Amino acid sequence: MCLLDAALDLGDAGADTRAPFTSPAAGKPGNFGHFALEEEIGRGGMGIVYRAREYASGRVVALKMMHLLHLQTPEMMSRFESEVRAVASLDHPGIMPVYEVGHCDGIPYFSMKFAERGSLAGKARDHAGDPRAVAALVAKLARAVFHAHRRGVIHRDLKPGNILLDADGEPYVADFGIAKIIGEHDRTATATRALGTPAYLAPELARGGPVEITTAVDIYGLGAILYELLTGRPPATGSSPLEVFRQIAQGAPPAPRALVPALSRDLSAVCMKCLAPFPDNRYASAAELADDLDNYLAGRPVLARPPGMAGQIRLFCRRQPVVAGLAAGIAVLLAAIGAGSTIAAVTVAAQRDRALHAEQSAQDRLHDSLLMQARLGRQTGQAGQRFDGLDVLRQAAAIRTTADLRDEAAALLTLTDLRVGRTTQVRESPNFPVSFDPALERYLVCVQKDNALSLRRLSDHAEIAAFPGTAKNVLSLSPFSADGRYVASRHYDGPIRVWDTRELRMAFELRQTPPKKRPYQSVRFWFGCAFSRDGKLAAIELAEGGYTVHETATGKELARFPDKFSAYALALDGDGRRLAYADRGAGMVEIRDTLTGEKRHTLEHPSEVFCLEWSPDGALLAVGCTDALIYIWNTATGERHRVLDEHRNRVTHLAFSPDGRVLASTSQEKNIILWDPESGKKLVSYPDLGHEPVLRFSRDGKRLVSTNFQVNATVFEVATDDGISLAFSPPGRSHNAVVTASVDFSPDERWLVSSTRRAISLWDLRRHRLAASLQPGGDTETSALFTPDGAALLVANRATGLARHPFDPANADAPLGRPALLMKEPDFTLSDFGASKHHALLANRATGHALLWPLDAAGGALRRFAVQPEALSAALSPDGKILATTTSGQSTRTPSFKVHLWDAATGEKLRELEGGHGGLVRFTPDGARLLASGHGPFAAWDLATLTLVPGAPRLTETLGFSLSPDGRYLCLSGGDKIALYQGKNYEDLVIQLQPLGVRNAGSRVTFSRTGNLLAVQESDGVVRIWDLPKLRAKLAELSLDWPDK
Structure with a gap:
């Protein structure tokens, strides 16, 4: 393979021309971690894509894994990681959503929505003769691309093969394998690194040499897709990549109207503006392209081909013939009365409105630009990102406070950052040792005269005391004692x-x-x-x-x-x-x-x-x-x-x-x-x-001081999260937290327990330490909850049963006592305590049973309910009368994927509600609402009418959710979203919190007893705890706190 072939995907399918390479996990369909591989659907130079099915949920996904051939190739690993970072940072209906990110047997992978109808590649004929449908489709893509640009991601390889279609024909932008995250490394590309497909490559990249990569690259790619769907061929063709490059570099392709005369001049002009040879002549943004396509669809003038006065009149008459006729008559009458003065007044008013609109548009653009600047700075991960980002957000908030600013401020406030506060000379020679006291107010340094030592103030370097030397040099100084x-x-x-x-x-x-x-x-x-x-x-x-x-x-x-x-x-x-x-x-x-x-x-x-x-x-x-x-x-x-x-x-x-x-x-x-x-x-x-x-x-x-064998010392300013957020990561690797895992606070909010398939971790929040780790048995689903009185920890393991561990918070070094086995029956997982202080709820996927387990004498006798096959989650209403259950629905044994309601006294089924497949179910604390998550839309029902409440969030694939104990907040977590809602029906989105990285966030979430702390456990077992009052206090300093409802 030649160098050029190695740098470029030569065909739209991105086929790998190397000899076949079969990996243990990626050869014939089989097992890969917790996925069943069903069929290979794509293969390229970087990875392999399978249609796969998740064992736990039964969901069909597209599973992309790194090609084993490249596991030791840093450049390809970097490309794969960049794709993960790019896609995981995006949340838009037009961008292929990522469900999960992880490693299996050392092979990185991620799963995403499965596109039933494949890609747009080769489907130009399907769109022939319907330019309006083509324009509407590309407008959707442009808005998705604009979303990516606002989050600092440039795709760089937009082409029909990277546009996927679901069962309804809805398009999704996919394959961010060579995406550019703005601010990451350098911002230029050269010919040897011009990754992309030749026929769709922007001219500035095709010409070779160093060039700044901007969003204009993707504007060209959108134009190339539009061109091919309108004409049936890409903008440039040739028998070799070099010939294609020459065509692109020589100028714009023939206008679509030259190839298809029946096309609208306006739509042809829109396409050619996208394909302008120089970036400055293209649309300023993907949103502007989408707006211009909307103009074409609505019969309005397009920016790409602004009409003259006569053209504007013709367009208006074509859109509104009756109104145009009336307007003509009125115009004649006004002209007879005194057209001159009326026209002058209208002109002045129009100029005023345009000026006000221009001023508002400029403020809006500045606001959006400042937000993007803060977001891109955070994504670079470079020192100063928090300091600079918050400064920029203060400027943006002075223009207008928005939810986007609040979300970005919350993400910045969790960062630890440092920046140079002061650089100052502290010694005459780099060879003279220096040491600083713990207050960073004084320092001791060797001076040349008599090899003496000088104690000085750091603020002005005034000498406090001189200590005598010996006949020889001072070799080194120790750090000051902690008391200074x-x-x-x-x-x-x-x-x-x-x-x-x-x-x-x-x-x-x-x-x-x-x-x-x-x-x-x-x-x-x-x-x-x-x-x-x-x-x-x-x-x-x-x-x-x-x-x-x-x-x-x-x-x-x-x-x-x-x-x-x-x-x-x-x-x-x-x-x-x-x-x-x-x-x-x-x-x-x-x-x-x-x-x-x-x-x-x-x-x-x-x-x-x-x-x-x-x-x-x-x-x-x-x-x-x-x-x-x-x-x-x-x-x-x-x-x-x-x-x-x-x-x-x-x-x-x-x-x-x-x-x-x-x-x-x-x-x-x-x-x-x-x-x-x-x-x-x-x-x-x-x-x-x-x-x-x-x-x-x-x-x-x-502050932090450091030196570098120079005469100067550098004093850094250090910013931390100020207790807003704490992160806890279980030791070891290959942790997998599924929806039946658990995360729970002790009643006094000092301790937290979390579980994965491998272990249970008990965290001391005050000391920020792992206090205990339990391995109940096997690599299977495990859950753990504190009893309501905080005296014990209940642990359920699908292999070993249910156990009770005495818990002594006063013994911080060994808080867990010897466990007592309460039940040997396997396959149960802990579900919820709900409002009850006397019962625990367990669900059994294998038998389809739910247990109401008594915690004390007031809990009465153990009650067993035969509910639905593959029972996943259970909840008891606050009055103890209704039991609600969901199913995992992983096999044909499940006749219904709905939420089932049961009479808690008799076990009789009361009702089935549409929703809850593979998710959790909970009652609101007042018993007025029932909530369920799952693979479908999130659902909230009014229990009095058993109808969906208006305004409640309807997000899909949000398996994890939790309610604050007072019912004030609802937290939904799934994909890369951690969303907090308030309001009677939780219709008001107050903030979206960032997961820790490119992981699939939100296997489970929970609030503490007071509602002040929110814990989010991600799919790899990492737990992040948010202190909501502290977060709101910091947001209030930026004028970005949310209003209470």
């Missing part, structure tokens, strides 16, 4: 001096004979002195090997632990009782008792340890290694918690924020990264800075 009082200096001729910066004196000196040969990287990268958080203890490495422990105020030696000669890293936990100790020439870290040296844990690493850092609460230890990885350890159990992988060279320094929720790291490739140490997610990075081991947060966590 002590700092140590290491001198070339051997001594290590500890300075009291509060009393401005030397606290003590450890005199040592300097080694003949210093270990590699141990001069400026010195981690051989550590202070306890209160500053009372100091651990200092010995020149001959090992370390001593001292009382800092007096220098009294409390313990000595000799070891072999090497460079060591030392770190004391918060209360000074535990010491992390590592030979930097080896891969082992020991956690020891500080004074006795008793070994608590040994932590093995595959490469040499470079630096250590305890979290402020002592629960985690971060270890930076020479393999560019950061290992996070649970210090209570000695188990590895996370591995952070973004750096490309040795990790040189680590620093936790004061609240422990952010970990900062630097590396030899000069890159500062902020992480969430709990989930392991990279939050933001700042390149080209941070090689030197100087990295410190201020006490309030709002």
Whole structure:
């Protein structure tokens, strides 16, 4: 295959011309994770598309998976990931929706809506002779493309083959495999990277050379689709790609009217404006193209071919013949009365209206432009995105407050961000060590005269005190103690001096004979002195090997632990009782008792340890290694918690924020990264800075200082989510949370339980830690809920039955007691407590039963109901009289996919309601409404009339939903939507929240008992918790809070 062939799809089908390659999962139809592969429906250079069926729901989907041939090809992996990011960020009726994103056996995939009627490719004849239908179809596509552009996504490969049709013939834009996310990497393309199909490629790309990729590329693609549907051929044809390129580069194709004389001049002009050789001559936006097609369909003048006065009169007369005749008569009469003055008055009024309209249009365009600027900045993921985005939204809100601004503000407020606040010179030479106190108000630096040390204010660099040096250079300085009082200096001729910066004196000196040969990287990268958080203890490495422990105020030696000669890293936990100790020439870290040296844990690493850092609460230890990885350890159990992988060279320094929720790291490739140490997610990075081991947060966590072996120090401003949002990620991989999974708050809102098919996770929200993990048995559906009194955790597993775990919130380190097995009967999952404090509801897909399980004596006897086959979800009305159930409907055993209502006293079926297939069912707290989610439209019924209530949301594929305990809010979650509604019938959409990434959001959602917290569990088991009062307070500062109803 030649280079050009490799860069371009040569045909509309995007066929792969390489020799067939069969993957274990993608050869013959079979199983792929939780999908049954039925038929291969497409194959290209990047991936394979199957018609598949989900085992859990029975839904038919199009499943696209990465070709195994490209799993080790970074460029192709990047293309696949870009497609996922692009499509997952879009939500429009004209864009093919994505249902789920994931990996199976290391192969990335995503599932989307199945298009029964295939693509537009080869269907030009079906549209021949009906130009109005063609115009209407392309107008729909243009509005979908405009939606993508507003969200910063440029398709770059619009062609008939990438327009899919559903069973009703409705078009969808699909295949964002080479989409451009604006702001991602650079914004240019060259000839060797001009991915796309030659016959539909915009001229600026076909000409070769560097070119800015803009939305005009997609305007051309829409015009090419319009051209082919009108004429039966693409704008450019040829026997080879080079010949096609030459045609495109030479100028515009023949006008459609030249090939089909019967075509309207206006429609032909619209098409040719899209295909203008230069981007500036095309429509300014896809929305403008859609509007012009609407003009053609309505018989109005089109922008592409503005008529003269006579033409306008002819168009008006053609549209309104009766009105035109009357107008002519009136015009004659007015002319007889005094046409001159009337015409003048009309002209003045028209000019005024045009001016007002132009001013409003300009304000609207500015508003939309500012919104897009904020959104695109956020999508880049670059440092400064939150700061800049909120500044832009403030400007937009001054013009007009809209729901889009609120949604974008909420997304920005959850980000952790940093930007340079100040760069200032702190030393005369890059070779002079420097260290900053925890308030970032003072710093200690070596000065050239007499190798002395100078304590200075950071604000104005005024000297506070001078400390004497020795006859030799100062090699390195330790970080200040957390109380800001002590700092140590290491001198070339051997001594290590500890300075009291509060009393401005030397606290003590450890005199040592300097080694003949210093270990590699141990001069400026010195981690051989550590202070306890209160500053009372100091651990200092010995020149001959090992370390001593001292009382800092007096220098009294409390313990000595000799070891072999090497460079060591030392770190004391918060209360000074535990010491992390590592030979930097080896891969082992020991956690020891500080004074006795008793070994608590040994932590093995595959490469040499470079630096250590305890979290402020002592629960985690971060270890930076020479393999560019950061290992996070649970210090209570000695188990590895996370591995952070973004750096490309040795990790040189680590620093936790004061609240422990952010970990900062630097590396030899000069890159500062902020992480969430709990989930392991990279939050933001700042390149080209941070090689030197100087990295410190201020006490309030709002600033971060770093140096780079230059004379200057950089002080960053740091912004976090301020507690608006917390993320929790279960350890390990391959978690799968389905609709029968659960997420639930404890009554006191301090704890959260979540479940996936593999495990149950208990989260301590106050400490932002995983408190316990349970594996009830097998890779099957598992659910867990707190009992209403918070005294126990109920766990249902389809393989092992129902168990009760005593729960003691006072024992934060081991809150769960030994479980008691309540029921061995398999296949049940917990559904709901509803308004009852005395019962739990369970549903059984295998037998079609529902159980009303008593939680206490007031709950009476166990009640069993034979409901419907494949029972999925159950709910009990607040008065305890009606039981509602749904079905998963995965097989032919299910005669009805509807919601069933039952008499809770007799078990008699009362009614069937249309909806709820594969979803959940719940009653509103007042018992007036019944709600059900599913693969079809979301449904809300009035229980008095059993009719759908007006105005309620009717979103499809929203399997997860929850009501706040007071019934005020409804949260719907599905696809990439997390939508919050209020109002009597939940008709008012107040905000759409962003999922954490390109995952399929919303396997389950729940509110806390007060309604203040909202938890959303995504399909990979990651849970995000929103604090709604805090979010609203921040939105109110931006004048973007929603009104209460």
